[in-house]
Amino acid sequence: MATPFKTQLTTCLVSAPPRLSTHLLFDNNHLEPTSSPIDQFLDRLHSINRLSPDPANFDPLQGQLVLLGVIAAVESYLRTLLRKIISNDEISQDASYKRDISFGAAVHLHKDMMPEAILERVSFISKESITGTIRECLGIKGHSPSYLETAIDDYVKICHLRHCAVHRFGRLGASNALALGIQDHRELLEKPLLLDYLSLQTAISISTNLVKTINNFLFNEIISRLPDHTWQGTYSKDKKQFSLYYRIFADSVSSLGATADCKSLYAEFQLQRRNYLAGQVR
């Protein structure tokens, strides 16, 4: 049978691409930083903020790319935080044992990094994925407080902007419009995203807020549910246990509002605990 007719026309001239060896692209000598996830996040935030275009000469496209950087930093924060908690906190370990990981990850990943594999298929871009993952992997129970809900709701809106930026070069898609509220966005379908200076600053602020809110929320949840016998009541005896958690959550980067030092925070913790045990309302 004759070969079917297939044209050989040229629409674009394509040259031979240079080779890219991806295995050389990642820094093999990198050592996992010992700083807390929030510190890592804030350091990255600083670097990204410096790339932000200035208001007098604002480039919306550059603004969009900066926003993507921030969202990447948020996601990385969540992964690192969850991994560190699971590696160190027994109750969270129990909760996450049932989760699946890929065979490849099981064979090749170092034990400390294994929890990252749990999160491999999770993307933190919807309210369900953020709260669901946190609850399931860490075994958090009960109602989410409203300040957390607010922070997540606000952040998810930013994620929809991200989706438009990444997959549609900034144009508003129908599903994103639905999620953002079709009433206000109906007219704007397929219209390009035009970030200005103020909205970019606001979006970064919302993202930073989410990180700080989650950091507070999880620290309190996890430290509060530890069984009573964990604590002896003096800093010297409890230091080892308390600082284990302190190191996962402490913010030492912020110039204002950084976490108090370990001993002071422990003192505050014991004070609140004693007040509670004495039957007083906080």
Place this chain on the structure above:
Amino acid sequence: MEFEERADQLSPEEISTSLADGEILKKARQKLLATGAKLLIGPRGTGKTHLMRYTYSQSLLNKSAPLVLYSSFNRYLHLEPLLKKTPDALKRFHSWVLARILLSAFDYINDLSSSGDFLKDIDPIFDESKLRELVSLLERGSGVDLYESYGQYVTVDHAIKAVRSLTARFNRNRAVLLLDDAALSLSDQYLVAFFEIFRVLKVEGIAPKASVYPGTTQYGPTFHASHEVEEVPLWLSVEDPAYSTIMGDIANRRLTSDQQKVISPDILELFKYTAFGIPRVFLRLLREFFSERAGTSQSKVNKIIDQQVEFIGAEYDSIALKLKQFSSVIQIGRSFFSNAVVEISELQNKDLSKRNIVLGILQSGDRTPLADRMIRFLIEVGMLFPLQSVSHGQNRKYDRYIPHLAFLYQGGAFKEGKRNTFRGLPQLMSAVAAKHPLRREFKSLLSYRELADLKLDLPPCQKCGTQRFNDSQQFCHNCGEPLVGSSLFEECMKLPLSEVPGISEALIWRIHQDTKIRSVSDVVISQNASSELQKANYVGPRRAENIIKKVELTVEEFLS
């Protein structure tokens, strides 16, 4: 003698008897009772609170009037620190506003000595004691638990439902919500949130009315004052034909007959005009007059007016302490105002046969939003009275203002010969008005230097010291650090006791010696400030209460 010049400190009886008549007030009263959303507009001291409380107590017993509920939002700044501390600050503010409105329903029931149990039967969320606790906790910066378990579930629908149930229960046709102190002029975020609620409260059978300052035109993206609500001006113009009569009525209602005999009609007339349409200033002038040594000399009257000028100026200057980012704007505004006063005074004094007290500023494209804000501050404190703008030909539209008459008086506008007289100003107010205002361009009233300095004063990055681009910047462009703004409320709480007027140095020294109390916050936040204060020598329960009162007054003044 003493008489109270703040309506929120008056008893219901005093409220009812002391409200003046006069067309502008009658009209405003009608508008408050009418259907439809309204904004009651006037600077501090024009009588907004007085009028609202009067309307409330009058309709309480008058069965043919609509149901009127009164709530005040003057404590909004107590929630301001939340904006810096929690992501759901606006939601908590939302439930604070609604809780205050629901409480106004219970206040109504209590004032009629009726029982509010029927409300609780309709919906368990209508729980007076829980609402009171929620409000008081939120204002103290706490109440997270109660908000989580209860406050967050209070919605606008609840407020509407409660108001409707009350309307039916007390056999009224419809309801009016008086929302006092809604200017929220020191927190834009809360202002926007408040008017979002205001807008949805406007439903069939319910008419919300809010009192605000003049000059504000932006109430947020979803609320357009001009076409959603009617504006009801309460600031009486000194050019109003009935001006002298209305102010006279206020004096008659507050002064004893002896006092009315003592004060000469000329001086009373002069005080009316130097009060510039603001009853609170008028009452202050009168109080000073009666508390000073006897005598009716010109120099005594001049001294009283000078004091008031200084007082009003200080009130204006204090905005710079509260809103630090506007301190240059406030300072330059002061110089703008002084220059205008000098020029008008000069012009007016040249020809006393015509009244020439209006300043016309050419509308032009080079006037920045900051320049507009500068003028708005002057209007908000009542130093500039805005008039309709007029056109003097194509592209020559002028915004017109009358500067405060007490300042013009002090500036020599009404001098006859070399001296101020009692009669100069009142006589001029009954003379014919000049055809044209003093016409100036905005920039001609300021030096080149001042124009360049008209900018926001933003604190530099707290980490690397780099100057900010603008006030919407939230991250430093040099080091990337989140920029931290200061909280007005916290600034106030940090004030040392020595800043509280009326506490002697000796007393402060003893408090320092014997107690742990150092700053305003120690008094305000402490569970039992009284007993702590009483640890100091010569401080008993009475004196402790006195100190606490003075501190509370300082806080209120600072945050209003």
